[in-house]
Amino acid sequence: MRMMKTSKNETIMVIGIDHGYGNMKTATRCFPSGVVRYENEPIFQNNLLVYNGLYYQIGEEHKEFCAEKTQDDDYYVLTLAAIARELEGKGMNRAKVHLAAGLPLTWVATQKEDFQKYLLQNESVDFTFRNKQYHIDFEGVDIYPQGFAAAFYRLQDFKGINMLADIGNGTMNIMYINNSRPVEKKCFTEKYGTHQCVLAVRESLLKELGTVVDDLVIEQVIRTGTADIGEKYLAVICKAASDYTREIFHKLREREYNSELMRLYVVGGGGLNLCDEQDRQAWEYLQTMDRQKYKSYTKAVVAALNDYFAREYRNEEDPYLETREKEDAFLERVETAIRDGVKESVPMAMAKNLLEMITPFVKESVGENQPSGRLEEKPEKQDMEDALGWEQEADMDAALEFADSF
Secondary structure, three states: OEEEEOOOOOEEEEEEEEEOOOEEEOOOOEEEOOEEEEOOOOOOOOOEEEEOOEEEEEOOOOOOOOOOOOOOOHHHHHHHHHHHHHHHOOOOOEEEEEEEEEEOHHHHHHHHHHHHHHHOOOOEEEEEEOOEEEEEEEEEEEEEEOOHHHHHOOHHHOOOEEEEEEEOOOOEEEEEEEOOEEEEEEEEEEOOOHHHHHHHHHHHHHHHHOOOOOHHHHHHHHHHOOOOOOHHHHHHHHHHHHHHHHHHHHHHHHOOOOOOOOEEEEEOOOOOOOOOHHHHHHHHHHHHOOOOOOOOHHHHHHHHHHHHHHHHHHHHHOOOHHHHHHHHHHHHHHHHHHHHHHHHHHHHHHHHHHHHHHHHHHHHHHHOOOOOOOOOOOOOHHHHHHHHHHHHHHHHHHHHHHHHOO
């Protein structure tokens, strides 16, 4: 959302809204594109919008796919909720508003005028959202092709042949941008958004395990890679999601995608730019992360962000922190190596020294039993060697035990 001034010095709020089949998005807000209408005031009113005497619960259930967004009042009511959410963040409840909205690439030409009239069906409107009154004066509407907004401010970077794939909840929009210019004749819309992935997962679960799993659980696994469910359910969901991804590339190849001849940019709720080296590396880390340590992609990303920025802020306060940490780590390794070396060498050295000190006493003790002068008959030579060997072995054991005590 940004502000602009008219010739009469009036302030107009320019609000961009993405009317998605899965979520409504503004610059600062995102909520499910679900609407349930009541003629009487409902019990739960967390996201209740009151308009024209009717009650609408915003974000309830999942809106069914419809090629014509003007066929009912749902998207108009969702537009009012999106405006209210955006103004709420600015502490406002009255405004002159100019809308910027989008339509699937191949539907813009045929549906643009009808969608403009649909959004401007009232010059001004009064409604209540979350128990707060709002008054909106509509100043105009601009309609743009979906996906193109992601590339508009970086067109100069699209050199050569480029394919842009905008994967939303209901549709996948494909367009070519060649040498910074969009190619209108090569724009395609496929009904193959992430909701098709959810439907495929549902079918796989029913077929393989004979059970129905809530869409909230399925969507959590698609977003984060895990959920608090049994391994067999998780395995089926992940396999179906992988099959969906492979089918996306099959559809791209049908539209002449060739990785050796062009660059691919994936945007939208289902996108991650795997052509970018850093994005691809991040994706590989997420695929190989320790699932016991990080229960979901979100947990891993949060841990990485906290660690990164904590270190950034510490380095700002202490520029030599990393240098000292490296020096401390090096000294610690040296100290450990010395300590281990001492543990191995000292016992043997001490044992050798102790043995040298003990040997004269051993010899003396052996000779004490002999009278001076002539010696009595000596025991057998082998017996002497065995006795001396036994005593030396005993002394060695005692020396080693003494050294080991250190």
